[in-house]
Amino acid sequence: MTARLRDFAAFWYDFVVGDDWRVATGVALALAVTYVVSRSTSATWWIVPLAVVVLLPYSLWRATRRTEDR
Amino acid sequence: MQASGGATSRGAGRIAGAMGSGALFLAVFLACAVEAVEAATIVLAMGTARDWRSAGLGVLGGVGVLAVTVAALGPALTLIPLRSLRLVVGGLLLIFGLQWLRKSILRASGYKALHDEDAIYSKEVAAASAVVVEKRPGVPDWYAFTVSFKGVVLEGLEVAFIVLTFGTNQHDVPLASVAALAAVGVVVAAAVAVRAPLARVPENTLKLVVGVMLTSFGTFWGAEGAGADWPGGDAALPVLVVAVAAFAFALIALLRRRRTLQDDGARRLAPAATS
Numbered sequence: 001m002t003a004r005l006r007d008f009a010a011f012w013y014d015f016v017v018g019d020d021w022r023v024a025t026g027v028a029l030a031l032a033v034t035y036v037v038s039r040s041t042s043a044t045w046w047i048v049p050l051a052v053v054v055l056l057p058y059s060l061w062r063a064t065r066r067t068e069d070r
Numbered sequence: 071m072q073a074s075g076g077a078t079s080r081g082a083g084r085i086a087g088a089m090g091s092g093a094l095f096l097a098v099f100l101a102c103a104v105e106a107v108e109a110a111t112i113v114l115a116m117g118t119a120r121d122w123r124s125a126g127l128g129v130l131g132g133v134g135v136l137a138v139t140v141a142a143l144g145p146a147l148t149l150i151p152l153r154s155l156r157l158v159v160g161g162l163l164l165i166f167g168l169q170w171l172r173k174s175i176l177r178a179s180g181y182k183a184l185h186d187e188d189a190i191y192s193k194e195v196a197a198a199s200a201v202v203v204e205k206r207p208g209v210p211d212w213y214a215f216t217v218s219f220k221g222v223v224l225e226g227l228e229v230a231f232i233v234l235t236f237g238t239n240q241h242d243v244p245l246a247s248v249a250a251l252a253a254v255g256v257v258v259a260a261a262v263a264v265r266a267p268l269a270r271v272p273e274n275t276l277k278l279v280v281g282v283m284l285t286s287f288g289t290f291w292g293a294e295g296a297g298a299d300w301p302g303g304d305a306a307l308p309v310l311v312v313a314v315a316a317f318a319f320a321l322i323a324l325l326r327r328r329r330t331l332q333d334d335g336a337r338r339l340a341p342a343a344t345s
Contacts, residue, residue, distance in 0.1 A: 015228070016162065016165065017165070018165065018166075018169040019172070020169075020172065023168050023169070023172070024165045027161055027164050027165050027168070027288075027292070028161060030292075031157060031160075031161050031292050031293075031295075032296075034292075034293055034297060034298050035157075035297055038296060038297025038298055039297070042297070042298065042299045043298075044293070044297065044298040045293050045298040045299060045300050045301065045306070047293065047298070048164070048289050048292055048293040048296075048298070049289055049293075049310070049313075052164070052168070052289060052314070052317075053317070056168055056171060056172065056175075056317070056318075056321065057321060059168070059172050060172060060175060060176065060321060060325065063172065063176055063181065063182075064176070064181050064328070
């Protein structure tokens with residue numbers, strides 16, 4: 001039963017978070033910052049695209065560094 | 071003057087709306103086609119190596135589970151306030167999109183092996199041939215049934231999520247469903263026609279396009295759900311699609327160049343190391 005629950009949790013973790021948890025955390029953080037800053041100003045549209053510009057190359061850099069280390 | 075401005079604004083809104091519907095159809099169709107190709111390879115391997123009837127029953131069972139999931143979650147999603155829905159769904163789509171983009175960019179730049187349906191098919195057939203046949207009531211081969219069932223459910227779950235969320239957000243679940251069904255229809259027809267893994271489908275390119283679409287929609291909806299106002303409203307979405315695509319291609323070019331430089335360096339070092 002415990003093993004099945006663990007498998008179930010692992011499936012959903014893999015489904016939602018995927019290969020790089022840092023990307024998921026970064027996206028959540030960017031949305032949270034947008035939400036908080038949007039309370040005082042509406043010009044917050046750039047925060048999430050900025051997160052994409054930072055997170056994608058960072059995740060790729062980590063993946064390629066791992067490949068090169070092998 | 072004001073009326074003319076209003077007409078221009080309505081015209082821009084209609085164009086943005088049409089582009090939104092087109093992008094919705096394209097994103098769902100391509101995402102569904104890619105996952106359907108992967109599921110078709112698994113089912114084809116089970117049918118060829120084991121038993122077609124059991125593989126077919128597995129497909130029916132998997133499609134049934136997905137249909138129930140969509141039917142149950144679809145109406146539930148419409149009850150959630152649009153802004154909250156866009157925040158959660160946008161965030162998830164953005165995470166999915168960045169995962170698809172990451173893999174596609176690594177494959178396109180040579181850092182990850184290309185997705186090869188022929189190789190996957192051969193591996194599935196070899197694994198299936200080694201398992202003893204076990205009958206269950208109504209199912210001649212339990213292994214072929216469960217592998218086909220799991221293949222359809224696992225590959226289809228993400229698509230079901232995309233259909234539901236895109237459809238609900240754009241207030242057009244029927245269009246999203248039509249796009250998904252059209253993709254499955256095209257893939258099934260192609261698989262039946264060639265009776266072999268659909269290795270010629272440019273899966274890696276399709277995945278890159280889907281990654282661009284999911285990232286763009288996720289960015290747009292996520293930021294909007296969190297309270298941001300996009301300059302130009304819905305017209306910002308196509309701009310985002312172009313910007314994300316350009317960014318992805320720039321990263322591919324950068325990584326390819328880096329890979330080439332590393333390979334050249336390794337080739338230059340190799341003779342020195344052996345001498």
